[in-house]
Amino acid sequence: MKLGSLTLKNNLILAPLMNITTPIYRRFCRHFSEIGLVSVPMLYTKRLMKNPKSVEQDLFKIEEERPISIQLIGNDINALKSAITYLESYKFDVLDINAGCPSKRAIKANEGGALLKDLENLKNLLSVAVKYCSKPVSLKTRLGFTHSDMNFLNELAKVINTSGISFATIHARLIKYRMNDSKLDLKGLKNLKQIAEIPIVGNGDVIDPYTAKKMSGYTKVDAIMIGRGSIGYPLIFSHVQDYLSNEIEISHQNNIQLMKEHTKIYERYIDEFLKDISLNYSHEEFKFVELKRNAIWLTKNIKDSTYIRRDLSNAKNLKQLKNVLQNINEK
């Protein structure tokens, strides 16, 4: 599958989710499903300029995770240039510019989602990124700040079409909305897709193969980015891929079977996972806590699963964690 100049194994992308899509999480998801591209959550350009070492941990061994995208947030051209220069020493595949973060901090600092209030500035930032970065550049944004109509979408499409970026990811909501307090605007996404001359990645509320099909069938986006839908459901990418390309329905009948399918896979590879990667976490303990967190997420939406979660969180080491996973599968 081609996304601009990138060739990916499929058109599914793991979204950047701050504090969630960590290196362990990204590798965890890729053990379950083929994922075209994974994303490192946002790095602040100003912080990077002041103290490049501050992001070493975030970027440790990312070359093992290719294809991978790194995201920058900021509105200062000089900070952006110096962040890009610093990043050139890393091996990655896409540089993504964040113009969609709705947090109060980002809006106050005039960055992230606030960039949609000043499309001229957004275009400048994107053009600088394209000029100075040797990798393809993408944009991640939403459909508007406080409102979205065809006029605004035409203006946004102009920026997308003329700044030299390779593709744009659109979360089909406005910046003013938080995550769950508004419906997804698939009509807006479809309209933007129609006037965009580069590939568009659709994003928002994809939680299973059916919501993925609804988005891609209606809007005709070129690829789909999945964030929260992957938490506790890392097989989602496989299931979406099977459904979109071959109409293969998910084989499990209910959440318990899905959890068992997940935990069986997790149990099988957990040793290998720990042996193979020497992630740069300061404490082995922290690595284990993340593995446990991922296991606990697999019990999401399971009726009466408090006892399983309790056993998982009581596990003190890998052996105990594996035992709990094994017990789940034997029941």
Ligand SMILES: Cc1cc2nc3c(=O)[nH]c(=O)nc-3n(C[C@H](O)[C@H](O)[C@H](O)COP(=O)(O)O)c2cc1C
């Ligand atoms: C906890 C959390 C952290 C996020 N961190 C980032 C981020 O670092 N960069 C970014 O562009 N979007 C971030 N997002 C937005 C997601 O990438 C995505 O656009 C949004 O969650 C909608 O997609 P979903 O419904 O598939 O989760 C974050 C969202 C959440 C919930």
